[in-house]
Amino acid sequence: MANDMQVGISTSADIVTARQRGRELASELGFSGSDLTVLATAISEVARNIIEHAKEGEVILEPTHNGSKQGILIIASDRGPGIPDVDRALQDGYSSGKGLGLGLPGAKRLMDEFKVVSEVGKGTTVTMKKWVR
């Protein structure tokens, strides 16, 4: 689709770019008000997760739909060390990085759908969706 966007993530400025692009796309898709901020915040968390754990990766932003529901699909992927225990990484307070331990579990709370696929030594892919209300 023409609206697809891919943002390479390797510096903290890229985190800002990713969340700004995400906000723009979400606005075009009909999200408004606090949902735009919620989405930008979730993108910020998963993008930072890439830098902290894998040094570099990418965030893909694209429109999605489910029947008549319009939404946004965000895929954050890296080829970093991977997460040995995904369930544990999704618990509040668990962190191996510099954050508050709220990165992934926090982003999960902000989104409607959230899935983490990770393989040790291969990398991590976070797929998340939010629907226009």
Add this chain to the structure above:
Amino acid sequence: MRVPILKQHSYLIASIQSALTDDDLLQLRDDLVAQIGRFRSRGAIVDVTALDVMDSFAVRTLRGVAHMIRLRGAQTVIVGIQPEVAFSMVQLGLTLEEVATALDLEEGLAYLDDQPKSNGRHGE
């Protein structure tokens, strides 16, 4: 982008103008903590009105700023958290804990004016 820090009487006012990267936030922290001593300021206001996102890193950094400034014997107030940002912070589970907040710059200045002068400066 470096955040400008204005000195007004015995206070410092850091007025964030645009989206900040993690590096910008760390620079702001270092600048504020240094200038509190240089200008012998009693308080610092961080105006986040222009921030459209306060994620876990921003909140952690601002909490650190407030804690460091308290260790330097002064007070910090965060002002201007937008309603959408407050909503996201609560959903994300982020709190500023014991850090003072105020609606806007005016309220922030009033808060600092209300603080006892000897606060945190034992032995003065």
